Each structure stands twice: as structure tokens, then as C-alpha cells.
Amino acid sequence: MKSKWLYLLVCCSLLGMLLAPGTYEKAEAAPPGISTNAVGASLVDVASGRVLYSVKGDTPMRIASLTKIMTAIIAIEEGNLDDMVTVSRNAAGKEGSSIYLKLGEKMRLHDMLYGLMLRSGNDAATAIAEHIGGSVDGFVYLMNEKAKMLGMDHSHFTNPSGLDEGEGHRSSPNDMAKLTAYALKNSVFQEIVSTKLKKVPNPNEAWDYSWLNKNKMLSLFEGADGVKTGYTKLAKRCLVSSATRGGQQLVVVTLNDGDDWADHGRLLQYGFTYFPLKTVVKKGDPIEGTNFVAGNTFMYPLAEGETEKLTFRTTLTDPLSTNYRLAERGTVQFSLGGKPIQSIPLYEKGSPLLEKPSQSSFSFQPSQPYKEKWYTQYGFAIRALIEHLFSISGSPWAD
Template identity: 50%
Template sequence: MRVRKRLCGVLVVFLFIQLLLLPVAEVRANAGPPNISAESAALIDVASGRILYSKNGDKKMRIASLTKTMTAIVAIEMGQLKDEVTVPPEAVGVEGSSIYLKKNEKLTLEELLYGLMLRSGNDAAVTVATHVGGSVPGFVYLMNEKAALIGMTHTNFTNPHGLDDSNMHYSTAEDMALLSAYALRNPVFRQIVSTKVKDISWEGEEYNRRLLNKNKLLHLYNGADGVKTGYTKLAKRCLASSATRDGRQLAAITLNAPDDWNDSAEMLDWGFRHFAMKEFVQYGETIQPEPAVTLKEGVQLVTTNAFRYPLKPEEIPDVTKRMVMSESVVTEKMNGQIIGFLQFHFRDQMIGQVPLKVQVDTPTWANTNEDTGADFWQQFWNLMAGGLFRA
């Protein structure tokens, strides 16, 4: 009897544990979008530029100091990091966050960029803008020009710092995600925004400025490596964040987010959990042509780069590929030329294309010297002397 009771007890516990586990597995398999506080948000895969998640992502919003992402990348691309920059009078005492620049103080552009991105110095923003653009309006023109080139179609900048000076300074979460991904592909920008502590010069003082990055996510989230905090009375709390895990980098934008740190962590977790990079072709892979294309003997088509794209497992069958060629007959005279593309489509949208290069198979005995005939006979006689004529 006791043995039977013990067996029954063990069975009940076992079944109870199984019942507890089943709902957890079901929730993970059918997990919905992130539950976040932000009024507007977007999540992007940095390498591909695919928007993985959006909440009111195309709504025009104030973006506060997330503006400085654009200020920084324009300065990095158009300025010289080692340039000595003199602080102009108009930069001194700008309201809001500051690194306490003094009139006519000299710093390098690189030092100013650390002050801009780690401590969100509005005085640094004006100094950078004046140096790179010749004036603040001149630099703002460059900012909007870059926004158009990136594809930020719902964005307009009126200043380099993001202070609430006009209803005409705005962007969207999706546009800012595109900007963050673009900037994070730049190694200088990536190094700056992932830095937790930086010392820069402080002219006239006995010690350097010590800059502590305001982005707490660098300490709170595993793999966090950027990007920028932001706050004004009208924009409320804004955050651009990024993280890299297993070689994949995601970036998240939250605008007017009372719980921004947790919002970002939730979004990044969701993106890493539900999307994986699917490789469709490798670099140098031989591609079989479509029936309408004829390859002469000894000629093949190879890819000039790989193509990978972030997808949910259930989305993979929705990716199709097609070959677009400029020639219907491919001969050895086209060796080394790009004559077409292998295009990839996800549902009704093209997500990428890989150039196809003509490659001619070369016999193992041949080489690239012009006097191929002489080289052939030299190899022939060497072979004969070392083989057939040996006693």
C-alpha cells in the first residue's frame, strides 16, 4: 500500500511539472510583438536594413538628442578627426546638456564627438556644426541632405542638437532606425557610441574631462554597444539602442517612452529570439543559368559576394530568386565581366541582389604569361627530361 501511494505521489508531481512546462513552451512559440510603453518605436537589423518591428513607426515625432546621431555621422564622414577645432562664442552656454566648453578653447574634432555622443553636449554639437558646415545653418543643410540619401523620407532637421526650437524639427522611429543602422556600419561611429568612459582634454584646467556615457544599457544589457539617449520637455524620453549577439547587430528606437530601458531590452530580446540570418548564396558560388541563357564550354557564372537576410523560420519559403542577365550567350571573351544579377524577393519586395561574374575555367598547366606557347614547351621538355628520358 505504501509503495503504491508513493508511486501515485511521484506520478502526480511528474504530471504537474509537465503541465507547468507546456504553457511556457506554447507562449514562447506563439509570442506576439513586444509589449512596450513607447508611443512610437522601431527595431532594425543593422546589416540588412530590414525593419523587424514597428509601432507607430511612421508617425512624425520630436526626437530630442537622438538628432546627434546625424550630427556625428555627418562630421565623421565630412571632417577630419584630428582637426584642431576652436570653440566659437555661440557654442558657449547653450542650454541643456553640456561638456562646459569655453570660448576659444581648442579640442580635436574626435574629442568633441565623444563629448557629443557620451555626454550629449549641446555646446559640442554647435561647435562641431560650425567647424564642419561653416555655420549651424550650413551644417543643418548637410544633415538634411544626408537624410535624403539614406532614405529618411519623413525627417527634417533644423538644428544639430535636438532642442525644442521648432515644430519643423522632427523624424520617425523608422527613419531613426535607418539612420542608426547606417551610422553603426561606420567603424569610427561604432567605436565612439560603444565607449563607456572617455577622458578628453580640458584646456586651462589641471585635469582632463572624464566623460561617462549616459547610455545605461551599455551596463544593463548583454551585448549592448550603442547608441544615444535623448530627452526634452516636449519630446519626453527617447532612446536609440543597439546590441550585437552571435555576430548579429540589432538597433532599436523608442520615442516618448516612459520605460525606455526596459522597452529597448524587450525589443532587442524579441528580435534576437524570433529572427535568424539565412544565407542564400556564398561568395564565389557557381550559379546555374536559366534556360534562356547559354554558357559556352568552360565558362561559368559565379557570385561576387554572399547574401544573407534576417527571417523568421516560417518566412523562408516566401523568398524567391530570379536571374537578370544582360547577355543571352556567355563566352570566354567576357571573362571577369559582371553581366547580370541574382535577385532575391521577399513576397512582393526585392530584398537584395548579387552581381554575377563570368569566370573561365583554366587548365592546370596554363598560366597568365603572354608567351604561353614558350611556357608550354618549357614545361613539356621538363616533364620529358624528368620522366620519359630517365634511365
């Protein structure tokens, strides 16, 4: 019996020596793991484009009506929102989700975009494509050119609606997140996708069109402000959502996810909780090691402990260059864990290019290592060890 107690005492003493308060310092706390029901998923910070979470992020998959994000942003950028779009026979007869446009009907492009994004009208997608591209094929060409411009290397579009037509229409979770982050920086796009209910004049009836947004995230998650639902029999449930809190906007993409509403809420909360947007440097802040100041404010989503991994490198501008004549005195390149993440210009203090420069100074001084209470971090481990000891030596409480 004494040997059992002695064995237990020695093990607990050793554990106590290893984990005694004040002996353990945690330099960083990595965000906990998280999973979804999606086949493919991506969580991205809009301002920086940083991918915060990804599963099969670069795998091309069917995206259903998420395609209409590309259709909308091209129409906004390339078209005149006040143009009247005429509905062709091809558009009026398009299968799938519809806003029930009639052959020959005319509708303002801006209004039709609401039908496209709120109700996922395939008839609207076709009418818009024919109006902007001259034909569906012409518009598809624009879609793929836009994808190349944005660096969507795992995407190929064959139609403006997302219907399962052919085998080549694909995109990846990371590509769709990249596209959405780009589109959300357009105020017209942002206004459309954040609208819960839109009424539009209806030339065919005595009442207006009334379109309720299919995106339930606008009501389910505080701060939600977009973006698009999607479904086909082959693609299954697809969803892109966005939300803004504290000046930070995040985008979530899930492809083939049977529980997407819940998963999006969890992923958005995960991003806001563990990757808050932090100010790395403010416009006008002096840059250590130079006589110059930052030309722009730089903010970046950083997990706990990542600040210590930030580094920067300055490069001075050639005095004979055009940039120097335009007041740029150099650049500062920021890196995280050795990977470049942002470059901003350097100006002389008092330069007219600086508007209301802040007075705070900038330097990357590591903060004190985070001290975590040993019993918080290891409480369950200690309990498990004790239970294991009891299981092999018998319970001392019963003897």
C-alpha cells in the same frame, strides 16, 4: 445526468479527432506579438536594413538628442578628425546638457565627438556644426541633404542638438533606425558610441575631462554597443540602442518611452530570438538554373517559416555591355513574399573576382513542414473548452 456526460464526451471526441497527433502540420510559426511603452518604435537589422518591428514607424515626432547621431556622422564624414575646433560664444552659452566648454577653448574634433555622443553636449553640437558647416544654418543644410540621400522621407532638421527650437525639427522611428544603421557601418562612429568612459585633455584645468556614457544599455544588455540617449520636456525620453550577437547587429529606436531601458532589452532579445541572421547564399555557390555562381554572400534576418517564401530570379548581362567586360555575367534578384530584398552579381566559376569560393551548393528547396505537438499548441484551448463545458453542464467530478 447521462445527457451531460454524453454532451461532454461527444465534444471531446470531436476535438480529439481534429487535433490528434500527426494530423496537424504547421508550415510556419510567426513570431509572437510584442509591445512597448513607446509612442513610436522601430527594430531594424543593421546589415539588411529590414524593419522587424515598428509602431508609428513613419510618423514624424520630436527626437531630442537623438539628433546628434546625424550631427556625429556628418562630422566624421565631412571633417578632419585631427582638426582643432574653436568654441564660439554661441556654442559656449548653449543651454541644456553640456560638457562645459569655455569661450575660445580649442579641442580636437575627434575628442569633441565623444563629448557629443557620450554626454550629449549641446555646446559640442553647436561648436561642431559651426566648424563643419561654417555656421549652424550651413550645417543644418548638410543634415537635411544627408537625410534626403538616406531616404529619410519623414525627417526634417532645424538644429544640430535636438533642442525644442521651433516646430519643424522632427524624425520618425524608422528614419532614425535607417540613419543609425547607416552610421554604425562607420568604424569611427561605432567606436565612439560603444565607449563607456572617455578621458580627454582639458586645457582649462589640471585634470582631464572624464566622460561617462549616459547609455545604460551598454551595461544592461549583453552585446550592447551603442548608441544615444535623448530627452527634452516636449520629446520626453528617447533612446536608440544597438547590440551585436552571433555576427548580427540590431538597432532599436523608441520615442517618448517612459520605460525605455526595459523595452529596449525586450526588443533586442525579440529580434535576436525570432529573426536570426541566416545565410541565403555564399559567395561562389552555384545558382540553380544557370552556369554561374554567386558573386557575394547574402545573409538576411528570417523568422521561422520565411525560408519557404524566398524566391529568386536571374537576369543575364548583355555580352556587349561594360559590366560583362568587367566579368559580371548576370544578377540574381532575391525576393521574400514577392517583395525584392537583395540583388547580387553572378560570375563564372573560377573568376578572379571570387575570393575563396565555398563548395556548398545553393538551391531553394523547402524544408519539411514543421510539426508541432498538438498538446503544446492547443493545451490551453482544450482546457478552456473543457472548463466551459463544465460550466454549462455541471461538474461531472462532483456528481
